Ligand SMILES: *[C@@H]1O[C@H](CO)[C@@H](O)[C@H](O)[C@H]1NC(C)=O
Ligand SMILES: *[C@@H]1O[C@H](CO)[C@@H](O)[C@H](O)[C@H]1NC(C)=O
């Protein structure tokens with residue numbers, strides 16, 4: 001990094017709340033201040049003051065607030081507390097990014113915070129944004145209470161030697177980060193009481209660089225038994241690996257609270273014709289990447305169904321290193337496949353590629369009859385558990401993360417044909433699962449033919465989510481581990 005003295009002098013005071021600068025220049029200042037922060041860290045500024053109060057997140061919040069003019073809550077004094085613990089848990093995750101780690105990070109801090117209100121706490125909770133780029137769309141779409149919680153927790157001041165840091169991101173983001181992100185922990189590992197890495201992978205192993213980074217941590221929290229074994233088999237110190245399952249907000253994803261969203265009004269029809277009368281709706285939610293098995297889904301669905309079946313498949317997707325032209329990607333895929341249009345015409349396929357706010361997701365699930373995702377590998381499978389919490393019958397691959405919660409009673413676990421080699425990307429050469437295409441056809445048909453059974457599975461799915469993965473239950477698990485560290 002090449003940062004000149006003059007640059008540093010031009011960095012504004014980090015309280016531009018009352019300025020009326022245009023957004024553009026705020027962005028510029030923000031990236032400058034980030035550079036300065038990196039320098040400050042490498043110079044060890046934090047260790048001499050023994051306090052770390054980083055500005056990255058505050059800047060993000062400030063910027064986003066300008067869209068809301070809700071500046072008041074940032075400057076209002078903190079609630080006074082009867083007992084102030086010297087201990088802190090600093091949770092660092094891509095809170096402002098959206099995506100898997102982001103929503104998982106949110107679910108933990110919401111769970112811990114709500115528990116906070118009930119019982120006296122042995123620590124204070126602090127958060128920082130880390131690990132991925134911010135998305136203003138995502139921040140804007142968050143419910144208001146989450147925004148104000150973020151602002152509150154962001155202001156917690158902590159002493160490094162009394163802080164447990166949770167680095168909730170892919171190991172490449174951990175100190176020293178391999179890409180441009182605020183490092184976690186914010187300075188060298190031994191300055192903190194304890195440093196925990198929370199991560200997961202979607203393949204059958206962990207690569208050597210990541211193993212080394214995991215072993216630098218005091219603990220590595222993984223979500224499932226699948227990960228406990230893949231991490232340990234890959235060389236992560238078994239005494240450091242702890243299973244901490246992922247919470248699902250069963251109060252937010254509660255089917256009784258929502259009306260269905262009119263999916264057709266948000267979707268583009270890619271194949272088949274729109275059916276005026278109510279059709280059976282399969283929903284799938286995923287980033288457009290090969291791992292998610294969209295090819296398997298399309299083949300099975302289009303082989304099994306035709307227009308006469310009155311079914312619709314909605315793909316809610318967004319780009320993953322691709323453009324948004326999903327309609328043409330699907331048509332190209334068809335052209336290069338052995339699929340032939342049935343005499344009565346294709347079954348309907350819709351794509352929803354516009355931004356759906358987090359607050360609208362429950363009504364998206366509510367509009368579906370079943371959820372389907374023939375994935376090749378998942379860390380946890382957040383859309384899957386969201387669908388389950390919304391009482392939807394779910395068909396998804398019985399491999400990797402989802403094996404932690406899928407049963408014959410609460411879902412349709414999709415068998416695996418064989419393992420196959422990952423052909424590109426950072427996990428090239430690892431193995432993941434090829435779900436059985438034919439069995440997917442059979443299961444989709446079965447859901448329609450025997451919807452009574454499917455609905456019973458959906459109800460059991462919600463029940464399992466509530467009893468095993470609700471925020472209260474997972475917060476207790478997390479609290480136990482943190483408390484054990486604090487008394488050490
Ligand atoms: C942390 O550091 C402060 C100041 O250096 C010191 O007063 C305090 O006792 C330390 N706390 C722990 C738990 O070591
Ligand atoms: C839709 O349903 C109505 C009443 O059930 C029926 O009269 C009509 O023919 C149906 N239309 C189509 C296109 O299937």
Ligand SMILES: *[C@@H]1O[C@H](CO)[C@@H](O)[C@H](O)[C@H]1NC(C)=O
Pocket residue numbers: 398399403408413414415
């Ligand atoms: C799912 O996988 C587990 C092992 O990972 C196995 O015990 C179980 O029988 C499988 N279920 C189905 C329906 O294939």
Ligand SMILES: *[C@@H]1O[C@H](CO)[C@@H](O)[C@H](O)[C@H]1NC(C)=O
Pocket residue numbers: 449450453
């Ligand atoms: C649905 O499944 C149940 C339980 O397997 C079975 O008893 C019932 O006959 C099935 N109904 C149909 C229409 O296949």
